[in-house]
Every structure is written in structure tokens, then in C-alpha cells.
Amino acid sequence: MQCLSLPSPACSRRYPVFVFTFMRRLNMPHPPFLPSVISSAVALGLVSIAPSLLADEIYTLETTTVAASSEQALLQESVASVSVIEEERLSQPGTTHLEEVVSQTPNVNLSAGASRGKYYQIRGIGERSQFTDTVNPSVAVVMDGIDMSAMTMGATLLDAKQVEVLRGPQGSLQGASAIGGLINVRANEPTDYVTGDLELTVAQYNTQNLSGAIGGPISDKVSYRFAAQRNSSDGFIKNDYLNRDDTNNIDETLLRTKFHIAASDNLDLDLSAFYANIDNGYDAFTLDQTRHTISDQPGHDRQETLALVGKSSWYGNRHFIQETALSISKSNLEYGYDVDWTNPDFQPVGAKNRTDNYSRDEKSATLDLRFISSEESRLFNDSTGWSGGLYYFYRNSDLIRDYTGEPVFTSEYETDRYAGYGELSTDLTDKLTWINGVRLEQDTTLYSDNTGEYSKPTEYLWGGRTALEYQTSDSQMLYGLIARGYKVGGYNANIKLPNELRKYDSETLWNFELGAKHRLLEDTLHTQLAVFVQQRDDAQVNATRTEQGVAFDYTDNANKAYSYGLEAQAQWQATHAVRLHASVGLLKTELKEPGASFDGRGAAHSPEYQFALGASFDHGKGWFSGLDIEGKDRFYFSDSYDSTTQAYALVNARFGYQQDNWSVTLWGKNLTDQDIIVRGFNFPNNPYTPTVAEDYVQFGAPRMFGITTKYSF
Template sequence: MTLKPAVFIKSTLTLAVLSANYALAANDADNNFSLPAIVVTSGFRGAAIQEVPTSLTVVNDQVMEERNADHLEDLINLAPNVNSSSGASRAKYFQIRGIGERSQFIGPINPSVGVIMDGIDMSNIGGAATMLDAQQVEILRGPQGTLYGANALAGLINIRSNDPTTVTTGNIETTISTYNTRRLSAAVGGPINDSVGYRVAFESNKSDGFTENDYLNKDNTNNIDEALFRGKLRIEASDYHMIDLTAFYANIDNGYDAFSLDNTRTTLSDEPGHDRQETSAFAAKSTWTGHDAFTLETSLSYSDSDLEYGYDEDWAYDGFHPWGYNSFDNYIRNNKTTTAEARLISAPNAEIFNATTTWVTGLYYYNRSSDLQRQYTYLPNDFTSEYDTTRISAYGEFETSLSEQYILTTGLRIEHSESEYKDNDGAFSNPEDLLVGGRAALEYLVNQNTTIYGLISRGYKVGGYNANGSLPDSLKEFDTEYLWNYEVGSKNNWMNNRLQTQISLFYQQRENAQIKGYRTIANPGGGTSFIDFVGNTDEAYSYGLEAEARWEVNTSVSLFGSLGLLNTKLEDSSAAFDGREAAQAPSYQYTLGANFNHGQGWFSGIDIEGKDEFYFSDSHNQTSEAYTLLNARLGYKTKDWSVTLWGKNLTDEDTYVRGFYFGNDPRTGYADTLYTQLGAPRQLGLTAKMNF
């Protein structure tokens, strides 16, 4: 069911009226309340969200709990113009303002959207981006050329977990829900001695999934089976020196049996696929404040991930049809990522240029290696490849108070990138590039509650090599992409900080936009296989609006909402997508919700979220359907424990997280057909949590 505009307006007004009536009826004797302060930590300095001159969304632990979120994919729809795609057991690929990857097969990819978790680069291993003991998720829209460089062309997602505390605290949480879903998590932290604190967290997440395999008579071939651990230490080495250590481990053994020849949640696969990941990661950060002029921050991170992704290519069993074929495609990767950074940040009262300007400067090192082994039915020998990329960058940023009301921020990043690719087909590529990005932002402080800003920023994404010998030479390599972003916005506090709003308008121009394409080839035994590749289009641009609001009406009612409007355009006279919108870029998406405190420990909440239809791919013109989802929760809590009954997608709408268009059904003579991976159906669950 698609929510028509009139129905959406009616639903919105009804929710608003009910909330307002509830608010007026509530006992409002105590008016001394306000929204909690939100500090953004993904920048060079921690800053209040109202002071950061860019469009961003911050999701705190309270909102994560309200949504019963256990993975980043459960939060993405809260952020305007931010989406995710699957084609796997989890959403691994993210798109901001219509820019971002949607899948990975043979070729190495450099992500358009960076994902950082506790200082660890998770951009290529997003399946492990869980909300285990998470404190805050920050989603920055637009290029982060100064802050992060090549892996943040479209934006950055920063996940921060709870730090060690000076007193012992912890929690245990368990969830049971439909589809035999069971989740258990626990976290505890506190002081070891006067100088060392710790925090450890663990989670086990299991589910049979939403697919039934009629051929194998199983209901768990698309299952979830995840175990995660995180440990943190905070060491006060001296009065001027703080050391933070983080260790992370993920063991994921999920099934992947999501596509059906009949576009349902019932499959006929005789070899159900899998989506496995084992990640070990470590991060260390040192903060030294022993100099009057600056703070020295140094950091180091390393991750080692073994990934295995495989699927039944024919989606059926041997003998399903006289014209049928039977094949399996499997990708085994080992990804290693190392980062190192040294940063100087000006200390308070150490401003330069007549005490008007704070400054930051730093050096950054990045190395990623990715070794692939592809096992495929129609390959006589396994395909293997090796990819290695190294980047070294220098950056700096000034924040200048031009007057009491105007602040100018200017930043520049220069990055040298060198990659090497080779495979057992004899292909070799060794591109090298010098990349330049940055930003200039002007803030106007209207008063203590209102800030207006204008922003120009430039991001980049390195070129690369298409790893497939079946492609012509003209498609083997693709060039570096640059993105110019022009943005104006306003951030406001109203009603003594009971209402917070932010709104931005943006225009983005892409140079040498990297667009994913596909070619299909006939299998020897029947059916069709994909050849995916990346090419550069002639011209691409986008523009739109992003708005968010949160209102503490009184101590009993809070309202929240967001709206994203997006118009994208791709132009290339030689391509099928010429003159149309980019893939995974709905023209609108929104959320609207209310939370209620009924007193004596009882609480409830309701929200709707929706988005317009969108193209599944840049290589064909098939689209999803627009949808609206209804979620609700009811619970009881005390100081030490809580119980919540919740429901997601209560009207059981069909949503789509991935779509392909090709011939794969022998019953139709392998006629081209849209095949879709369906999102989660209605889910009902119960979550209990104890704090100590």
C-alpha cells in the first residue's frame, strides 16, 4: 500500500492534533524542562549541534532504544536524504543525497560514504556496524573533504559507543520477537583504579529470518547469527595525557536466501547462500594537553576482516525446469585496513591572528588491502585478485571570528593516493593521483538561539580499475570524481530550548561522476550472469532540502520529525540513464512521531516513516514503490528496569531493499524481469532491560 499525499497530510494532522490535545490535558505544573544538549564529536573539536555549519543528523541512545535498533540499517531512515541498500543479509552500503555504492561483486570499491566506529574505519565492512552499547550516531551530509578525505565524498557516518565511566554502571537487555528472533546484550564499565577505567560489551543476535525455502522445507535459510564484543580502556597516564584503547570483534554467520523467481519470501534454492564476516579490530588514541599553545592528538587503528558472500545464482533446484541451469557464485575476501593520524589543535587562549582564530593541522595515513578469491560454477579455475591502496594526506583548518556575529571556517586537505591492482587474468593497474578538497563556511549568529550559515565544500573519490577481462579496454579504467557542494541553512532553538529545528538547502555538482553499470552474458548452461563495472558520466547534479525538528511539548509529550526532498539528474548521451534520476534517490522521505509519558512509569510512542519510489539501478529503469511504515511501542519503566512491547511495520507493507532486472526464470524463456529483495515484514517483539 502506498500512502497518498492526501492520506499522509491527514495522518500527519491527526497525529499532531492528538499530541497537542494530550499536551494540553497533561499536568504542566513543572515547566522547567528542555531538550538535552547534543555534542557532535565527529569534527576536529566537540561542538553543539547548533554550532556545526553543515547539514547533519544526530541519533542518541534514547532514540536507538525507542526504535529497538540493533544495526545501523534500523536508524538510516531517520536522516533526511540518507538511504541504504542490501543485496545481502544486512544493509552494507549507504547513499547520501543519491550518492553511494549499492553492492560489490568482483571489483574493489572505494566507498562514497565513510563509516567510522570508535575510530575504526568500517567503510568496507558495514555488516558489522551494529548498535552494540552505542551512545550516539552522527550522520554528516555532503562531502567531508577536510575532515576525512577520499572515503567521504557523499558524507560520513560516525558511530560512538559508551566510554569507560568513573563509577560502575552496566545493563543487561534481552529481546524476543517474531521469526524466532532472540537478542541478548550486556555491558558493564567502571574504574579499575584511580587512573584506569574500563567498559566491556557483548551481544548475541539470532533470528530465523523472513524467508521460507519450500524446496528444502526450511524457514531459516536467510537467518541472522551474530556475536559481537567490544572492550575499552581509558588510561589517565598523567595530568596532561589521556590514552583510549578499543578492541572490537564480530563473528557473523548469516544466511542469504532472499531472491525468489516469484518475487515472494518463498524460495526454491537448493544451495542457499551465506553472508559471513569475522572482524578483529583495534584502535588507540592519545590526547596530550601538556603545551599551552596546542593539544596533540595521535591515533592508530587496524582491522582484519574475513568475508564470504555467496548465493544460489539460479534461485532454484537442479531439475526445476528442462531449460534450467544450476550454479553457485561465491566471493571470499580478506580486507585489512590501517589508519594513523597526528593532529595539533590550538588550545584555549592560544588563538592566532590577533586572538581571532583557532586552528587545526594534521597528517593522515590510510592503507587498505583486499584479496579476493571467486569460486564460480562456470569458471574452470578460481578467479583471484589483489588490491592495495595507500593514501597520505595533510590538512588544516582555521575558524576565525570576524566579529561578534560572524564566524568564518576555512579548511583544506591535500591527499596523495596510489593503488595497485592485479589478478590471475593478467590484468594490472597502478593509478596515482593528487587530490584536493576542503570547505569554506560562514556563520551568522543572529542571536544566542539562531544561527544561519552558508557553505561551499569539495570532496573527492579516487578512480580505479574494473576487474573483469570480459570488458572492452575502454571500460577497464575510470577517473577520479569530484563533488562541489553549495549549501545554506539555519539552526534554531525555540521556547527556552524546548524546540530545536534545522533546515538546509543544497546544490551539488559532480565532476566525472562514478556510476555503476552492468552487462549481462549468457551462461553456458542457461540463464544470465552479471558483469558489473564503474564508469564516468558526462554530468550529474542534485539539489534539495533537509529539515528536522524535535519538540518537548511538556513533561508528558515530545514530538519529532524530519523531511528530505531530493532531485537528482544524470546526463550521458551514450547511457541508458541519460536525463533521469540517480539510483537509490527517492524524491522525498520523511519521519513523524510522538513519545508519551503517561506517568507512574508507563510510556508509549508512535511514528510513521516513508519514502517515494526510486530507481534500483543506473543500468535499468525499474523502480520500487512508495511506502509508509507504522511503528509503535508501549512499556513500563522504573529507575532500574524497563519492559517494552513494540511493533514495526504494523500494517505489513511490502518494502524493497534491492532490485535487479534480467532473465533468470526458465518458465518464461528467461525473459527480462524485475526481481526484488523484500524488506522486513510486520514484526512484534518484547524487550526487557535492567540497569545497574
């Protein structure tokens, strides 16, 4: 990858060759649009090089810090494959939710099956839906210290400053809920001066988004930040039977307040509260694969969440810093839909008009006590820094399922997790650092339901990592790591399953990774490259079973699962007026279970390639523009059948004017109006062919235009 340091046409030609060579070795197909997309991006880069070579001044990139690590580290010095989406990209017009940005990062995917995409997969690991079963997440989603993994619809970009995506098992940081990785959302902090902004977006489909934030000092020791957001849209579905265009609507109200208190010279306090009230519609699937539904009882996707967070940082002991973080949250979740997607006029005589509804009461709490060494307490002749702590996690989830208006299933899930963790960072030489971390966790889970199932097992799990970091120069860092992650077992709530399939076991993952990070061209170009191999033992996968002519999914354990691939990322401040970013993820997965239908094939929601290209331009005199392209390969809907999506590339653009403290931006998304599949199933659902399994898909947003006005102070 040294080629990246040479701004020459030869270098620009070699990089696509490298990518295609890697794809050939993974037996990946070349999509017809990918060569042209990459060629266009290279041409764009060459055009932007010329003025940068003539410029007298170098415009370096800002330093980025990753907070979701054992200790805060600079992005280019973090020993892991990490993507950071900064505020400039998060605040682009028409962007309100986490689902709209994370898929732009390498080897990260998501699934919908609801009003929003709220199930995330990293390197082919992660859940895709939730019905009767309680989901133990494989990808942790944390927002300002709140574990949102079980209620990700509330993980919005309200006043967001930064989104961090950490790939691979994060057992040392997050334990059992981060075997696949961690997504960390950070909001803007209180300031000691008055600042704020107000933003209004109006777009097609009666879309209106209004958000605002204000912060500043209350006294010389207390500062605050308050933010609010209101999102509404009719959605892009037309219900022809009801003659309505708002059955798949968005209706979201979000509030956040934060306080920073300098309680004393040695004690800082940070307090935060978050509230979400979401009442979205859900009417997305049809029998004929269009955006025109005929359901008579459209569904809904609701969430009301209240969360409180407190953090203290104490500096009163010269040997260590002590941090305490406490969070509690309560959520009411309700998800329901029209089972047959049709109406009495369409159905055969005597057919039932069915609905399915899931109401969950979620409560959770976390407590983290952490100690971080000071310069005076380093070990082994001052060569080793250390950190460690104790962790507690509690979650309670009560479910009531109503089928066609009748309660048919109730369950209670409660888990208590206790963990101890620690990490040592040893300077072997001036340039070579050895990092070792471990986490020991005890999980006790109670599960009961109205079928008589009752269980309260206790599991003991461990994870951690060992890594070498080699700082070859001020501008280059190389690393290698071995990490182990884990995920607890669980329960299948479907009463049609035999007893031996009601439970499934915990799984473990080993991750082997090599990486390189560079700061090049006088710190105007930042690059990252990582290659990895992962092995999962007793991998939790989706299986399908048919009982009495009805097919249903459940969770089972596969013997092994493998994945390997590459992640490459780059940011380049080519000139003061041109900023470019690019990323590519290549992934190959395989499930292994002798005799199973999925034996030897790839994992679900695991596209073999993903890419993102973007450019921002300052045209002078207040005018600016931007272009972004993102795409991914096709992927399987599920582990249990072979239906797939189609490969695609999305083109988004914006053009605007900024003067003093205000700006106005015209923007368009999915300019080529592609039909993007965000969730798919294969089962019988047509009342006229009740035994024939067919593909059914949910589409993402079509082409959409809007205008955004923003005022900052």
C-alpha cells in the first residue's frame, strides 16, 4: 500500500488492480458497474491532485480520537480495524438515523423488517430480526454510555458528534454483547461558551425534520447542552386498499440533555438524560414485490425510551484515575403487522384476517468501575501502563404476543452479568508495544414462558486480546492481534419446536488480524488497511423447520463458521477546497455443519464486497457541493434458504450556499432510483398458493429530493 503515498497516474492505476486481484482470490464476481465507479473515483482524484500540487499551503486533516477503547486513543494509533464517521458527514442533509451512515463503512451491513433498519451485522456476524425470541445482540450499540443494543430504533443521530465502528470481538470492552463488534455513538458535549444550531429539512413524501441544540455555561463550574429533534414523513409506500400514503410513516420525537460539573479540583461529573418517543407505521411487504400494499390492518413499530447516565472522573490519587459510569433505561417496544399483507376482498372465502403483535417491556442497567494508571504507577520499570475494572449488567425483557387480537404467548427474560477486566500496555522498545487484555464474565439468565418452560443457567465466559503495535515512523503504524470473543446461549420460544431444540449453546470467536495505518503527504492523507481471519465455534445461526405445513425460523448452533477478508479506508484533504474519502470491504464467509442445508455456503447478510466513495468541494464565495457513492454485493436473506438480494450502487449528491452562520442545501439520494432490498424472506404467504414458498422483499427508499436550511451560532 506504499503506492498510496505517490500522487501519480501509475499509482492510481495499481490500486484498483490490487482490489480486483483480491476479489479474484476470494472468487468474488465483478459487478458491471464497479469498474466504472472506481475509474470515475480515480479520475476525480487525479483532477483534484493538480491544484494541490500547486498550492503553497498544506491543509492537514484534523486529529480523530476513538473513545470506545480501553483508553481513548488516536484513530491512526488504535490497534484495531476502526471506522470513525465524523460530524461533517453525520450532519449531511437528510441524515437522521444510525442506519443511514453505518453501511458506508467496510464490512458493516444492516437489516430492516421494520420501519427502520435496526439490526446490524459486522463481518457477517449479527442478528437480522426479532419476533418471539429474546435477542442477545452480537453487535453492541452504545449511545453516550447507554446500551441501546436491544432498542436500536432509538439510536438516532440527534446532535451526534461522532460514530465509531470497532470490528471484531470487543470482549475486553463490552463482553458478551459485542462478539461481532461495537458501534459507539457520541453526542456533542457541553461547552463553556454559548453555541448551538437550528436545522429544518423539507423533502418528498411529506418529509419534515426539525432539530436544534444549544449549550453553554451556567456558572464557572457547570455547563450544559440541550438537543431536540422531530422527524416525520408519510413514507414511500402507497396502500391502495385504504387509499392512504402514510401507512409506513415516520413519527419520531427525541430529546437529550447533558451537564458537565467541575465538582472540585479532583472530581468531574457528567450527567445525561435521553428520551425517545417513536410511533412509526409498518406496511412494507406485498405479494407482488412493489411499493403498493393492499393490507387492511397496517402494522406499527413503536418505541418509548427514557435513559439516565452518570459518569464521574476522580483524579485525587496520584497513582490512578478512577472512573465510574452508571446508566439505567426503560423502554416500551411494540411491533405489529398484517400477517397476510392483504384484505378480506382479496382473500379466498373462509380465510382468516390475521395480525401479529409483540409488546416488550425492556429494563436495563449498567455499572462500570474503571481504574487507569498514571505516569507514577506504571509497572516493570515504568514500561507498562495498566487499566482494569469491574462491570455489572442487568436486563429484563417481558413479552406479550397477541395473534389476531388474542394473547397466545408470554415470556420473561432476565439476565445478570458480572465481569472483571484488565489490560496491560508494555513498551518493549521505543517503537514496539505489547498489549494484553482479558475479561472474565459470569452470566446468569432466567427464562420462563406460559408453555411451562423454565430455566436459570449460569455460564462462565472469557475473552480478551493480545496485540503488537509497531510504530515504524511518525507516519506509519503496523499491528497484529489475536482476540477472543463470546456470546451467551439462549432460548427458542416457538412452542412447535421439540424440547431438544428449545435451547441453543453459547458461541466463541477467534479473530486474527494484521493492519497498517498511515499519515501521508504531510498529514493530508490518512489510510488504514486490515486483513483478518475469524473462526466461530458453535456459531449461532438461523435454521428452518416445518411443522404441520407451516415453516418457521429458529436459532441453532452450527459446528463452525469462518470468515476472512480485508478493510481499506482513506481520507484525503487534497486542497483547502477538496476533501475525498474512500473505503472498501471484502468478505468471504462459510458455515460448516455436516448434513445441514447451509453447510458450505456463505452467511446471511454478508456481501462479498462493499465500497464507498465521496468528495466534498468548496467552490468559493460560499458555494459548496458533494457527491457520495456507496454499493455492495448481493447477499443471502437468511442462513436457512438460498434467496439473495441484488448488487447495487447508490449515488447521492448535494449543492448549497453558506454565508456567515447560515446555509441552505439542495440534496438528492438514490439519484438513479434503484430498488434496494433491505430485508427478504422466503416462505408461503399467498392465500391462493398456500404451500408454495416464494421470495418476499422490503425495499429501501427510492429516489428522493429535499432542501435543508441550517443556522449555527
